[in-house]
Amino acid sequence: xxxxxxxWNQSKVVRYRLDDLTTIKSTFLSVLGSLIITTLxxxxxxxxxxxxxxxVELQLLLIILLxxxxxxxVFIYEYLMYYxxxxxEPKIKLLNTKSLVIVEGSIMSALLVVVGIIxxxxxxxxx
Amino acid sequence: MKQTSKLKTLFHSVIFAYIYLMIALVIPTNxxxxxxxxxxxxxxxxxxxxxxxxxxxxxxxVLTMSRITGFARMLYEMNPQFEVEPLQYxxxxxxxxxxxxxxxxxxxxxxEQSLITAYTLAHETNASITIDYDLIGMIIDFRxxxxxxxxxxxxxxxxxxxxxxxxxxxxxxxxxxEGDFKLDVLRDDKHLEITINKTNDAIFRFYxxxxxxxxxxxxxxxxxxxxxxxPSAGMMYTxxxxxxxxDYDVINVDIVGTGTIRYNNEIGPIGGxxxxxxxxxxxxxxxxxxxxxxxxxxxxxxxxxxxYPVATIEEAIEVITNEILN
Numbered sequence: 479x480x481x482x483x484x485x486w487n488q489s490k491v492v493r494y495r496l497d498d499l500t501t502i503k504s505t506f507l508s509v510l511g512s513l514i515i516t517t518l519x520x521x522x523x524x525x526x527x528x529x530x531x532x533x534v535e536l537q538l539l540l541i542i543l544l545x546x547x548x549x550x551x552v553f554i555y556e557y558l559m560y561y562x563x564x565x566x567e568p569k570i571k572l573l574n575t576k577s578l579v580i581v582e583g584s585i586m587s588a589l590l591v592v593v594g595i596i597x598x599x600x601x602x603x604x605x
Numbered sequence: 606m607k608q609t610s611k612l613k614t615l616f617h618s619v620i621f622a623y624i625y626l627m628i629a630l631v632i633p634t635n636x637x638x639x640x641x642x643x644x645x646x647x648x649x650x651x652x653x654x655x656x657x658x659x660x661x662x663x664x665x666x667v668l669t670m671s672r673i674t675g676f677a678r679m680l681y682e683m684n685p686q687f688e689v690e691p692l693q694y695x696x697x698x699x700x701x702x703x704x705x706x707x708x709x710x711x712x713x714x715x716x717e718q719s720l721i722t723a724y725t726l727a728h729e730t731n732a733s734i735t736i737d738y739d740l741i742g743m744i745i746d747f748r749x750x751x752x753x754x755x756x757x758x759x760x761x762x763x764x765x766x767x768x769x770x771x772x773x774x775x776x777x778x779x780x781x782x783e784g785d786f787k788l789d790v791l792r793d794d795k796h797l798e799i800t801i802n803k804t805n806d807a808i809f810r811f812y813x814x815x816x817x818x819x820x821x822x823x824x825x826x827x828x829x830x831x832x833x834x835x836p837s838a839g840m841m842y843t844x845x846x847x848x849x850x851x852d853y854d855v856i857n858v859d860i861v862g863t864g865t866i867r868y869n870n871e872i873g874p875i876g877g878x879x880x881x882x883x884x885x886x887x888x889x890x891x892x893x894x895x896x897x898x899x900x901x902x903x904x905x906x907x908x909x910x911x912x913y914p915v916a917t918i919e920e921a922i923e924v925i926t927n928e929i930l931n
Contacts, residue, residue: 518623521627522623522626522627522630525630525631525674525676526630526676529630529673529674529676529677529680530680531668532638532640532668532670532677532681532687533640533684534640534641534642534643534668534884535887601832
């Protein structure tokens with residue numbers, strides 16, 4: 479709990495300092511770049527998994543794998559976003575963006591998992 | 606410098622492999638696949654109020670996917686239980702929405718026909734079981750694309766002012782004749798008059814559309830809220846409703862079946878039978894009812910499961926009560 483509180487406070491400080499160092503343009507470009515690279519990296523894996531859904535006995539395993547992959551995608555996106563930001567603004571490299579990646583990645587992936595569970599329940603109800 | 610060169614080489618090689626992989630994963634082909642799926646108790650699809658409905662009568666569906674990608678085709682063709690084949694004519698000329706709509710129309714028609722057939726049969730045993738219904742017309746399940754003034758889901762209520770009262774006469778009049786037809790059409794609750802010139806090679810496919818006014822005992826259709834579509838569970842719905850209505854509660858083994866129920870009590874043809882048999886066999890089910898017209902296609906699988914060919918619903922009742930349960 480102490481570690482989590484420390485991480486949260488650290489991420490707030492890093493976020494505050496990031497706001498000073500970044501511009502709208504660099505933010506836009508790093509988000510776009512990160513989104514494109516994450517998509518290019520993970521899209522083939524998603525497409526292969528989706529096509530495996532025709533194997534009924536694999537469906538449960540595939541649903542779990544999709545969840546894991548979504549969480550991985552969020553963390554890759556977060557990491558790449560701050561990495562690309564660092565290329566635009568080298569001072570960012572000196573900040574501890576790892577804490578921000580962990581905090582933001584965890585919140586986003588938790589949200590994704592909740593939405594995913596709702597979708598899966600709706601899907602299974604109609605199956 | 607050397608490292609940069611290695612990175613460039615790796616990038617050259619990987620990017621081509623990546624593009625090939627993406628083409629294989631994204632570009633659709635003109636093939637569709639049919640794969641085994643799970644069975645489902647028919648009492649979860651149609652339920653009769655106040656009656657004890659057996660969970661042992663089951664329908665089995667298949668998973669289908671149209672316009673599969675090249676990668677998927679390679680993957681599915683490796684599995685002998687899957688059937689990969691070129692797109693059927695209807696699938697290739699209709700939009701995905703129209704194909705989806707067809708599935709829903711077929712499911713609705715299947716429920717209506719099952720209820721009418723089962724209640725009518727049960728009425729012969731018990732006069733207090735009644736159903737009151739009217740024929741609205743013929744619902745269009747498929748029409749050749751050149752007849753696009755008619756839409757999938759349109760209900761033809763009359764042809765050339767003949768005031769037809771039964772589905773068979775109406776259908777035969779339309780199928781056996783050609784030339785100009787004046788059709789009374791019900792579309793989105795609005796009546797339209799559409800004239801078409803039907804040629805000999807035109808393809809039309811219909812289902813009867815009924816309005817069920819009242820049924821005793823009452824029924825509910827939880828299956829309308831499921832993603833399952835198509836007409837192939839009609840026979841099993843009919844059997845489930847019929848046995849519930851006559852209080853026949855001695856079915857204690859799982860019996861799975863497939864086949865449409867037709868207006869004249871015949872069991873009509875269906876698709877993906879081999880995959881359905883594999884699906885049932887995986888679940889350890891021992892008895893499978895198939896339409897008699899398909900028996901030759903699957904009799905070589907009788908070492909996996911007991912296969913019973915049935916031509917009519919009366920024959921299916923006979924097989925269950927006298928062969929399977931004895």
